[in-house]
Amino acid sequence: MEALMPFLPYIFILVLLVLYLSVVPIMIQVERKVSAWVQYRIGPNRVGPRGLLQPIADALKFLAKEDVIPNHVNKWLYIFAPTLMVFPAFFVFGVIPFGAIMINGQEILIQVGKTNIGILYVLAVSSLGVYAITFGSWASNNKYSLIGGLRSAAQMMSYELPMGLSILGMIMVVGSLRLEDIVRFQIENGWGILLQPVGALLFIVTAFAETNRLPFDLTEAEAELVGGYHTEYSSMKFAMFFLGEYCNMFTASAMITCLFLGGWHVPFIGSMGLDPAIVGYIQVVAMLMKLGFLMFFFVWVRWSLPRFRYDQLMNLGWKKLIPLALANVIITAIVMAM
Amino acid sequence: MAHALMFYLFAALAIAASLAVILHRNIFKSATFLAGMLFCLAALFVLLDAEFIAVVQVLIYIGAITILIVFAIMLTTKINDEHKEQFNSQKFLAPILALGLLGLILTIVVKIQWTTAEISPVPSDILGLIGTALLSDFIFPFDVVSILLLVALIGATYIAKQEDRKPLVTEVDETGEHGDGKVKHALHAEEVEH
Numbered sequence: 001m002e003a004l005m006p007f008l009p010y011i012f013i014l015v016l017l018v019l020y021l022s023v024v025p026i027m028i029q030v031e032r033k034v035s036a037w038v039q040y041r042i043g044p045n046r047v048g049p050r051g052l053l054q055p056i057a058d059a060l061k062f063l064a065k066e067d068v069i070p071n072h073v074n075k076w077l078y079i080f081a082p083t084l085m086v087f088p089a090f091f092v093f094g095v096i097p098f099g100a101i102m103i104n105g106q107e108i109l110i111q112v113g114k115t116n117i118g119i120l121y122v123l124a125v126s127s128l129g130v131y132a133i134t135f136g137s138w139a140s141n142n143k144y145s146l147i148g149g150l151r152s153a154a155q156m157m158s159y160e161l162p163m164g165l166s167i168l169g170m171i172m173v174v175g176s177l178r179l180e181d182i183v184r185f186q187i188e189n190g191w192g193i194l195l196q197p198v199g200a201l202l203f204i205v206t207a208f209a210e211t212n213r214l215p216f217d218l219t220e221a222e223a224e225l226v227g228g229y230h231t232e233y234s235s236m237k238f239a240m241f242f243l244g245e246y247c248n249m250f251t252a253s254a255m256i257t258c259l260f261l262g263g264w265h266v267p268f269i270g271s272m273g274l275d276p277a278i279v280g281y282i283q284v285v286a287m288l289m290k291l292g293f294l295m296f297f298f299v300w301v302r303w304s305l306p307r308f309r310y311d312q313l314m315n316l317g318w319k320k321l322i323p324l325a326l327a328n329v330i331i332t333a334i335v336m337a338m
Numbered sequence: 339m340a341h342a343l344m345f346y347l348f349a350a351l352a353i354a355a356s357l358a359v360i361l362h363r364n365i366f367k368s369a370t371f372l373a374g375m376l377f378c379l380a381a382l383f384v385l386l387d388a389e390f391i392a393v394v395q396v397l398i399y400i401g402a403i404t405i406l407i408v409f410a411i412m413l414t415t416k417i418n419d420e421h422k423e424q425f426n427s428q429k430f431l432a433p434i435l436a437l438g439l440l441g442l443i444l445t446i447v448v449k450i451q452w453t454t455a456e457i458s459p460v461p462s463d464i465l466g467l468i469g470t471a472l473l474s475d476f477i478f479p480f481d482v483v484s485i486l487l488l489v490a491l492i493g494a495t496y497i498a499k500q501e502d503r504k505p506l507v508t509e510v511d512e513t514g515e516h517g518d519g520k521v522k523h524a525l526h527a528e529e530v531e532h
Contacts (some may be wrong), residue, residue, distance in 0.1 A: 059517060077370070116465060117393050124393045127401030131373065134408055138366060146412065153409045158400065 005103075011035030012112050016093055024246045025055035025296075031299050031318035038303040065235035073232060074139040082233065082240035087199075088128040088269040093192035095121050097180045097252045099264035099284035102277040109180055112286065118179040119167060122159070122255060126210065129248060133212075133229045136241070142230035148228025151218045151310065158317040159209035159249030166327035169332040170195070170259055183263030198328045200260040202321055205227070207252040212245065214302040218310055253294035261290050345385055350380035363424065367409050373404045390464060 004011070029044075032054070036043025044051035069075065094113040101108055103334060113123060130153055137149025170192055174185045186192055193200040209216040220228040230241045257263060264287040269279055308316070355375035360370045376399045383392035461467060472480050 022396055077367070115389055116463075117389050120390070120393045120397065124397040124401060127397060127405075130401075130405055131408075134405070135370070136410070138408075138412060150409070153405055153412075157405060157409075159399070 001324060008108065009112055012110055013094075015113065016098070017090070018085060020072045020090060020247055023250050024243050025059060026057060027246045027249070027295060027299075028242075029055045030296065031302075034296065035303045038300070059239075062236050062239040067237070070140075070232055072141045074141060077135045077139035078232075080235070081132050081139060082237040082244075082300070084135060085129065085132035085241050085244030086247065088125045088132075089244050089251060091125045092122050092251045095179060096251070096258060097183060097263065099280065099287050101280035101284065106129055107280075114180075115178075117177050119171065119177045119182075119259075122179075122251070123164060123167075124177045126251065127156070127160060127279075129210075129244070132244065133243075136233065137229035140229070142232050143306070145229050145231050148220065148225050148231075148298055152212065152229060155209060155212075155216065155218060155313060155317075158314060159206045161201055162317060162321035162325045163210060164204035165322065165329060166199045167208060167259060168325075169199040169328050172329070172332050172336060177261075179258045183265065186262045187265045191262040192263070194258065196328070196332070198324065199332075200226045200256075201288055202325050202328070204256060205321065207256060208298070208301065209313075211248045211252050211298070213249065215305040215308050216313060217302075217307060218313060234258065249295060249298050250291070253291045253298070257287065257288065257290045261294075263287060345382065348378045348381040348385070366408070368406060369408045369411055372407070373400050376400050376404065383488065385516070390468065 029052070033043045033051075035041075044054040047053040047057045095111065095115060097117045098110040101110065133152040133156075134149045137145040137152070140146075140211075170182065173192075173195055174182045176182065176185075182192070186195075189195065212220065216283075225231070230238055233241060248284065264283040265281075266283055266286045269282065274282075352375050355371045355378060358371040359368045359375060362371060376395060380392040380395040380400075383389075383395060
């Protein structure tokens with residue numbers, strides 16, 4: 001165990017990478033099964049027991065399919081865009097703390113990169129995601145793709161502002177940009193959703209918009225745009241966009257958990273008199289369960305709500321969410337000053 | 339050693355990308371290279387232990403400003419014509435001025451006695467220090483910048499509002515069917531209100 005200590009960050013990188021990659025097929029299956037459940041259907045049930053092997057069949061299909069590069073596309077950007085979609089999604093998880101476990105009486109945080117600017121880093125890197133969509137849409141040289149890309153650029157820029165402002169209230173309360181500090185603060189003072197209910201609501205709404213999920217999936221809007229930015233993509237390149245979307249969802253869930261749902265904290269576990277080593281592992285499982293619930297919530301909302309109209313989306317972002325977030329910041333400041 | 343290698347790698351990439359920005363014939367790709375160049379700069383900031391500036395660089399310059407440029411290019415038709423004249427009428431004066439500026443900078447670089455000091459470690463609460471400095475010693479420039487941004491914001495809104503009204507009146511299509519008819523109707527209602 002002692003010998004392993006210097007390699008811990010690399011072990012964490014490996015474990016988290018495997019976690020991220022395995023979340024995607026699980027989520028595809030969950031998405032299909034939950035959508036079937038919401039719409040009173042059965043869902044995939046042919047491949048394997050209860051249809052559980054469906055994601056593997058999907059992955060095999062993506063890998064085995066012919067990789068078509070249409071003649072009219074801008075080749076370099078067309079190939080570059082799907083790669084860029086996955087990059088920020090994977091890059092962000094470095095600063096997310098998944099729990100604190102005890103090794104040899106020493107508390108070790110399950111987190112790859114320890115930096116002072118955790119939240120800003122997440123915001124900055126996830127703001128790169130919009131490039132993948134704009135590049136993909138522009139390089140496709142197709143009107144549907146272009147409209148999808150334009151919508152996406154406008155939407156993500158508009159919703160980054162309320163997203164940043166909604167976190168600001170929480171940062172003011174905690175006084176640190178480190179995600180692990182924010183979680184520790186919540187363990188002592190109660191969960192963020194109780195301290196900053198408006199901030200939490202705003203963040204969850206903007207997280208849906210930033211991940212391009214329904215009710216904000218105007219970039220794809222299959223009824224009007226065929227497929228939006230990925231219309232011209234097929235096989236593994238299309239799968240990369242898919243992968244990016246689900247990884248972004250996972251990151252958004254992790255951010256919501258760390259900022260407003262107490263991170264790895266389990267209420268009242270301290271008063272139960274358990275061995276601290278076991279508590280650490282229970283809390284890691286609790287963190288994963290919270291993430292699982294939020295991912296389910298993303299799917300649940302997608303199949304329950306209709307899509308916004310474009311002007312409604314912009315009105316909501318600029319005229320409702322931003323003023324509300326600003327008011328939240330000001331009220332937080334006043335309460336803290338008193 | 340690794341540090342120096344990384345520095346030269348990102349510095350070379352930044353120079354190559356900025357050359358590509360001005361020399362590439364396709365304006366969309368120029369914007370792409372601009373984003374790449376800014377990313378290399380952010381990497382250089384990280385190498386200098388200035389994480390905060392690096393992240394802000396990515397957040398503002400790449401995540402907001404360059405994406406706005408890309409957005410504007412995508413909205414403008416016929417801007418992607420690769421046969422367009424790349425240089426404006428200043429193509430003789432501009433290099434002379436640029437070379438003069440380069441000479442000026444080089445003289446400064448050569449003349450200054452660069453003292454090398456031990457690098458002091460970056461304080462852990464660097465953000466707190468920046469915040470306190472901005473709101474105490476630098477409160478006046480900070481306010482001036484804020485007001486400048488506010489003025490720009492109001493100006494942009496005013497111009498956008500003006501643009502909004504003019505072209506609609508001239509572009510109403512007489513032969514248009516559903517859509518245009520509605521525009522006409524809405525315009526008419528607005529005129530009545532006034």
